[in-house]
Amino acid sequence: MAENFHQPTRMCISCRERGLQSDLFRLCCVDGELSSFAGIGRSFYLCKTCLDDGKKLSKALMRQCRSNKREQLMNKLKEIITDDR
Numbered sequence: 542m543a544e545n546f547h548q549p550t551r552m553c554i555s556c557r558e559r560g561l562q563s564d565l566f567r568l569c570c571v572d573g574e575l576s577s578f579a580g581i582g583r584s585f586y587l588c589k590t591c592l593d594d595g596k597k598l599s600k601a602l603m604r605q606c607r608s609n610k611r612e613q614l615m616n617k618l619k620e621i622i623t624d625d626r
């Protein structure tokens with residue numbers, strides 16, 4: 542879309558689609574634990590569509606956080622996105 546051309550886009554770690562930064566959730570991992578981005582460390586983005594695709598999403602999260610605690614990551618994610626909405 543032309544009107545979005547100058548807005549920053551970021552890639553979703555799950556589907557690898559690019560989206561507007563404002564449409565994505567910015568997250569990070571601290572010591573294998575998922576967290577909302579607080580301005581430090583390496584962050585990554587998730588699109589809203591992927592939030593509904595739990596299976597694919599959990600794999601992407603485990604990869605990003607180098608963790609195999611799928612349930613812990615998914616529970617934390619739910620907490621974070623609930624707070625944001």
Ligand SMILES: [Zn+2]
Nearest residue numbers: 553556588591
């Ligand atoms: Zn996505």
